Amino acid sequence: MIRTHPTWIEINLSAVASNCANIIRDTDTPLMAIVKGDAYGHGAVEVSRAAMAGGASWLGVARFGEARVLRQNGIDAPILVLGMITPNEVDEAIASNVTLTLHSLETLQLFSARARAAHQTVSAHLKVDTGMGRLGVFAEEIVSFARQAQAAGGIYIDGMYSHLAAAEVTHPLNEMQYQRFDMAVRAMEESSFRPRWVHLANSFAAFYQPQCRYNMVRVGNVILGLRIRINQPLPEYYLPVxxxxxxxxxxxxxxxxxxxxxxxxxxxxxxxxxxxxxxxxxxxxxxxxxxxxxxxxxxxxxxxxxxxxxxxxxxxxxxxxxxxxxxxxxxxxxxxWVHDLAALYQISQVDFTTLIHRRVPRIYI
Ligand SMILES: Cc1ncc(COP(=O)(O)O)c(C=O)c1O
Incomplete structure (x- = not known):
């Protein structure tokens, strides 16, 4: 029993590692552990190390600043920045071997110019907007976009991905997004562009839509033992963290x-x-x-x-x-559990865990 603080959070890192190992086994697919938002408030550095120990191949963060913290803490695993990187950060990202999301002509021009100026290559994953309406190019444009990136120079297209907007099996958007993404993957293949990593599935799709797994699943909730759906328990071998x-x-x-x-x-x-x-x-x-x-x-x-x-x-x-x-x-x-409070407050589990204030010390077990 820890008695030093009036209140504290205990984070069970061996549960993170075993959850990751179970995801990899259950989906039979390499894992990108999503550790953005300080691993949804659990602590990105510690959770990342545990995820890697559990067999994760990649880490995913939202911003370059989050990747920088991981690198500064000696984590040399492949990292994908899923969101925006500012022009001021690009040189450091290239130097620290962090993979960036290529999602627009502006990012293409920025990455290419900076990489060429540094006589380096920036590793990038192409983002396809299949229906989230956020970052990305449309599936129909992906091949010409990839060609432009190749012609611009300095960019190595290591992956392509998209993100699902609805976490319900029955929602028609899921199938629509999958079809659009698959069309983009096939178009890339036919143009001999298929990159090494192809990924679409978050926690929900990794478990319920196996066709979305391709050759990597990007999982946040389940590595932390959080339920995919608040009302539906995970198999008992997924452990709360x-x-x-x-x-x-x-x-x-x-x-x-x-x-x-x-x-x-x-x-x-x-x-x-x-x-x-x-x-x-x-x-x-x-x-x-x-x-x-x-x-x-x-x-x-x-x-x-x-x-x-x-x-x-x-x-x-x-x-x-x-x-x-x-x-x-x-x-x-x-x-x-977190899902009980999320249900009570009518918010998502991640809304809850990310808002546990930093003044509550995290004790890693
Ligand atoms: C692009 C992307 N991939 C994967 C995830 C992980 O989602 P989940 O926590 O549902 O597994 C997120 C989280 O929001 C995300 O933004």
Whole structure:
């Protein structure tokens, strides 16, 4: 038990490694571990190392700054920047052997000019917009775009990819996006351009649309043991990675009719044991009805308003200061996982984990 902090997050890195190994086995496809957004708030450097230990071939980040942090921490795995790179960052990206997303004529001209000026080659993955309406060129344009990149010089096309917009098997956009991407892949093949890496599948498609796997799957949620769909458990060998714990700050018997927290919206109906937990919305916990914590294996309801640094709970029994509280995780027979809070708050699991504030220390196990 870790007792140094009032509240802390435990990140189980061996669970990350085993989840990655299981994804590779279950999909029978090489894995790009998506570690953007500080690995959805779990810690990009640590999660990246664990993912590589679990057999991931690539890492995917959103911005070059995230790739720089990985390189600075000695991670020399192939890294793809999925999003924007600024002109000021391109030279450093080329020098640090980071692969960039080639998604427009402007990026083509920028990468080519910088690579040629440095007498280097920039490695790039072509992005196809198959229906996300974000970055990319249309499938019909991919071959002429690849030809332009080749003619411009300085660019090595190492991969091509696209990203799915709907995580529902039945959504017609999925099949449409797959068909468009496949058309682009075939057009590239017929023009003898098929690059080494071809990838379309995120967590959802990696598991539910095997035709989208090609020769790499890009997975974020499942490497972290987060569900693909909030209501559908993963196979039991995919392990949860994040646990959030705290210590009880105080437990007092309050008289009937006593106000609890700001705003006087909870008045004790009778004598009640009220516990104070040093966690609040300043840590990333929402102040919404239905919040519970686990103490002594028992779920206890939050009462009164959740404020910046503290919340109050109604306790079944008296407990000493320092008693371990579980906000996310399991204690005895009770559990509250990220998908439970995401369902309660009606947000995605990643919306929740990325907003757990940095002041909550991450302890890596
Ligand atoms: C381009 C791209 N690929 C893959 C992923 C991973 O998605 P998931 O976490 O659903 O596996 C993301 C995440 O949003 C992404 O933006």
């Amino acid at each position: 994040l646990r959030w714990k705290a210590q009880l700050a105080s437990c007092r018997l309050l008289p009937a009719g006593w106000n609890v927290s700001y705003g006087a919206n909870y008045i004790t109906p009778h004598e009640e044991l009220i516990g104070v937990i040093p966690v609040g919305y300043g840590d990333g916990l929402r102040g919404l009805p239905g919040n519970q914590i686990i103490i002594d294996g028992i779920k206890s309801p939050v009462v009164g308003r959740v404020r910046l640094d503290q919340l109050m709970v109604r306790l079944p029994h008296p407990y000493p200061m320092g008693e371990e509280i579980v906000i996310i995780g399991q204690q005895g027979d009770s559990s509250i």
